[in-house]
Amino acid sequence: MARTVPAHFKPFPELAERRSNAKPFWIVDTTGKPWLPTNGMTSLVHRKLFVPLQPWARSVARHELAHVKWSPKRLPKKLGHDARILMAVEDARLNLGMLAVGLPVFLSESERVQVGRLAREDLRGPDVLAFVLRAVAALGTNAERAILEALIGESEALRDLTYRHVRNVRVRLLRGRRARKKPVASFQLVRRIARELAEELQRDLAALGYPLSLPWPMDLAGAGCCLGGGHAHAAGRKAGHTGTDGGAELVSGAMTVVQAPLPVPCAAARRSRRARGRATSEGSLPRVFHRWPVDQAVFVRRGRQRGGTVLVDTSGSMALDAAGIDRILEASSGAAIVAIYSGHEREGELRLVARDGKRADAAALVPKGRGNIVDEPALAWLVRQQEPRLWISDGGVTGIGDVTSPELQRRCAELCRRGRITRVRTVEEAAQRLGRRHFQRSPTPTKSTGT
Amino acid sequence: MSTTASKQRSRPSIEPPSAFPMDWPFVERVIRSPHARTIYLWGPPGIGKTHVAYHCSADRPVFAVTVTEDTASQELRGHWLPKGREMVWHDGPVTAAMRVGGRLVINELTHCGPEVHTLLHPVLEQISTARLTLPTNETIRPAPGFQVICTDNAPPEDLPLALRDRFDSILEVREPHPAALELLSERLRRAFQRLWNVEPDRQIGLRAWLSLQRFERELGLKGACLAVFGPHRGSLLYDAIVLGEAQN
Numbered sequence: 001m002a003r004t005v006p007a008h009f010k011p012f013p014e015l016a017e018r019r020s021n022a023k024p025f026w027i028v029d030t031t032g033k034p035w036l037p038t039n040g041m042t043s044l045v046h047r048k049l050f051v052p053l054q055p056w057a058r059s060v061a062r063h064e065l066a067h068v069k070w071s072p073k074r075l076p077k078k079l080g081h082d083a084r085i086l087m088a089v090e091d092a093r094l095n096l097g098m099l100a101v102g103l104p105v106f107l108s109e110s111e112r113v114q115v116g117r118l119a120r121e122d123l124r125g126p127d128v129l130a131f132v133l134r135a136v137a138a139l140g141t142n143a144e145r146a147i148l149e150a151l152i153g154e155s156e157a158l159r160d161l162t163y164r165h166v167r168n169v170r171v172r173l174l175r176g177r178r179a180r181k182k183p184v185a186s187f188q189l190v191r192r193i194a195r196e197l198a199e200e201l202q203r204d205l206a207a208l209g210y211p212l213s214l215p216w217p218m219d220l221a222g223a224g225c226c227l228g229g230g231h232a233h234a235a236g237r238k239a240g241h242t243g244t245d246g247g248a249e250l251v252s253g254a255m256t257v258v259q260a261p262l263p264v265p266c267a268a269a270r271r272s273r274r275a276r277g278r279a280t281s282e283g284s285l286p287r288v289f290h291r292w293p294v295d296q297a298v299f300v301r302r303g304r305q306r307g308g309t310v311l312v313d314t315s316g317s318m319a320l321d322a323a324g325i326d327r328i329l330e331a332s333s334g335a336a337i338v339a340i341y342s343g344h345e346r347e348g349e350l351r352l353v354a355r356d357g358k359r360a361d362a363a364a365l366v367p368k369g370r371g372n373i374v375d376e377p378a379l380a381w382l383v384r385q386q387e388p389r390l391w392i393s394d395g396g397v398t399g400i401g402d403v404t405s406p407e408l409q410r411r412c413a414e415l416c417r418r419g420r421i422t423r424v425r426t427v428e429e430a431a432q433r434l435g436r437r438h439f440q441r442s443p444t445p446t447k448s449t450g451t
Numbered sequence: 452m453s454t455t456a457s458k459q460r461s462r463p464s465i466e467p468p469s470a471f472p473m474d475w476p477f478v479e480r481v482i483r484s485p486h487a488r489t490i491y492l493w494g495p496p497g498i499g500k501t502h503v504a505y506h507c508s509a510d511r512p513v514f515a516v517t518v519t520e521d522t523a524s525q526e527l528r529g530h531w532l533p534k535g536r537e538m539v540w541h542d543g544p545v546t547a548a549m550r551v552g553g554r555l556v557i558n559e560l561t562h563c564g565p566e567v568h569t570l571l572h573p574v575l576e577q578i579s580t581a582r583l584t585l586p587t588n589e590t591i592r593p594a595p596g597f598q599v600i601c602t603d604n605a606p607p608e609d610l611p612l613a614l615r616d617r618f619d620s621i622l623e624v625r626e627p628h629p630a631a632l633e634l635l636s637e638r639l640r641r642a643f644q645r646l647w648n649v650e651p652d653r654q655i656g657l658r659a660w661l662s663l664q665r666f667e668r669e670l671g672l673k674g675a676c677l678a679v680f681g682p683h684r685g686s687l688l689y690d691a692i693v694l695g696e697a698q699n
Binding site (some may be wrong): 007008009010011012013014015016017018020022023024025027055058061065066069097098101102103182183279282283286289296299301326387406410413414417418 | 476520523525529530531532533538597605641642644645646648650651652653678680681683684687690691692693694695697698699
């Protein structure tokens with residue numbers, strides 16, 4: 001399930017592509033998705049960019065932007081050799097291109113250590129083909145050295161084989177670039193280099209007695225020098241393979257709104273003061289004349305009643321306990337409405353668990369299901385409730401079958417925007433926000449500003 | 452041959468329904484129209500709605516006010532202020548605009564509370580019935596030329612029906628104002644147009660691009676991206692702009 005993530009880590013591939021396209025890229029966060037073959041992928045056909053939306057992932061985003069800029073839309077169908085060899089050389093071409101335009105793919109220390117570890121695992125395999133491709137794909141990045149250092153202690157023949165091929169690819173790509181007078185060599189040259197590299201590696205590896213195939217299946221295509229997973233880099237994935245993403249027509253499940261019994265009064269709500277008007281020196285109708293000789297604040301500005309609505313997504317790992325409700329009621333002086341929602345398969349339930357200073361007992365806080373299913377109708381309900389509107393959620397939204405789609409995400413984001421819904425991650429954060437509101441609007445005397 | 456021709460004539464051609472283009476020249480034409488006394492102008496942020504509301508046919512005084520959830524109706528209508536030992540009435544922007552026949556621009560109308568909505572009901576009425584009685588017992592009728600333009604990012608559906616019904620014209624604009632776009636250099640304008648259709652959380656408003664352009668003269672592109680968008684978003688935008696300008 002795709003998660004809503006901070007927008008400021010989303011790259012802008014539309015600016016990098018050669019021709020303007022009315023259809024924007026769909027940016028997919030790969031953080032915490034171990035089922036994906038790698039943490040960085042680009043599909044120019046489907047206009048999708050898979051990158052980790054994390055502060056450390058700028059190098060991955062840079063490399064993927066290079067694919068958007070220079071890679072062909074589709075890989076050639078008939079190659080006559082393993083496509084992953086072509087992908088490794090293509091990665092090298094792009095990395096060298098990025099270096100030429102002043103945007104080097106620069107891996108952090110921990111990423112380089114990880115790449116070095118994967119390279120050593122290749123040699124231990126012994127998967128020499130994988131190792132050579134990894135070294136080729138790392139050309140133009142600062143991970144090149146970390147990979148080649150894994151050769152220390154290996155046989156001279158293996159070292160010679162790797163250095164020779166890596167150097168050959170580099171020199172040919174640089175010459176090709178120089179001949180074109182452009183940042184990158186042509187893709188035709190990449191194809192030629194890949195074909196010759198495949199032939200030479202087949203011959204050389206056979207002579208040294210190493211296996212000729214890669215240890216991972218073609219689905220996890222690529223060499224992925226600069227990729228965290230270290231085993232794949234799929235430019236142009238197969239259509240339809242979109243994880244748990246639904247189509248644009250995805251609809252939300254049917255939602256029922258139920259009122260749980262509210263037998264438990266909140267002590268904090270009873271203690272708290274009700275909102276009052278505020279004396280001020282400006283206004284239409286003077287109401288408190290006795291203040292005229294004191295501070296001339298004879299007008300009353302109506303105080304806003306405290307309250308608000310808190311909607312809690314109780315799907316998956318999220319939950320709300322009785323103490324959490326008490327905390328919210330306390331912060332809102334008992335005036336907040338609290339509701340939980342979750343669902344299963346095609347339907348979900350929104351359950352009111354606190355209002356008017358009373359809350360449900362612990363037994364009524366057990367979620368109906370473990371899926372989201374009804375995020376959209378629940379948010380639509382929240383829009384109609386009293387402000388401030390807080391939504392305690394991880395931001396993931398799903399419909400029927402607990403699948404998500406960009407359209408559903410867009411609709412929910414629009415609801416949040418229009419309904420001035422603030423998403424928070426924890427009960428504590430919600431309570432803080434309600435409490436801060438309380439603090440800001442507490443009655444304070446106003447100084448006279450007589451003109 | 453003639454039979455075929457007559458068949459072709461008799462068969463109506465299937466054409467797409469005619470579009471209703473709402474471009475800026477049309478919006479300005481409506482604002483200038485004497486029939487448009489109350490206008491609701493809405494669209495995405497940073498495209499020049501407020502600018503047009505202030506400056507389009509500036510032949511009358513403009514009274515602008517931005518309302519929030521906490522805006523009291525007294526702020527718009529007017530209020531008493533102490534002056535020495537007595538209280539003096541001060542007109543608010545609504546009253547002042549009605550008196551002089553000015554243009555009242557209310558920004559973010561959907562953000563205000565029901566109290567302000569109720570105040571606006573008599574103000575937005577037809578010219579024959581529009582009037583406002585002040586706490587001084589004075590009844591104000593709108594002077595000729597009085598016009599109300601409300602701007603917002605939200606659609607009119609977010610307004611109460613009674614208020615929505617009082618607008619002579621509801622204008623939705625989606626494109627940035629051409630005059631505002633011309634302020635951008637050619638390369639930044641191209642970048643702006645490429646990112647115009649992206650999802651809202653990646654969109655960059657015209658204001659930010661104009662800031663980037665101003666900073667770029669002093670700090671260079673890298674420094675400008677950092678100053679306007681911060682380290683994370685700024686670096687991603689910088690990478691994309693530089694790569695977009697690189698040779699293919």
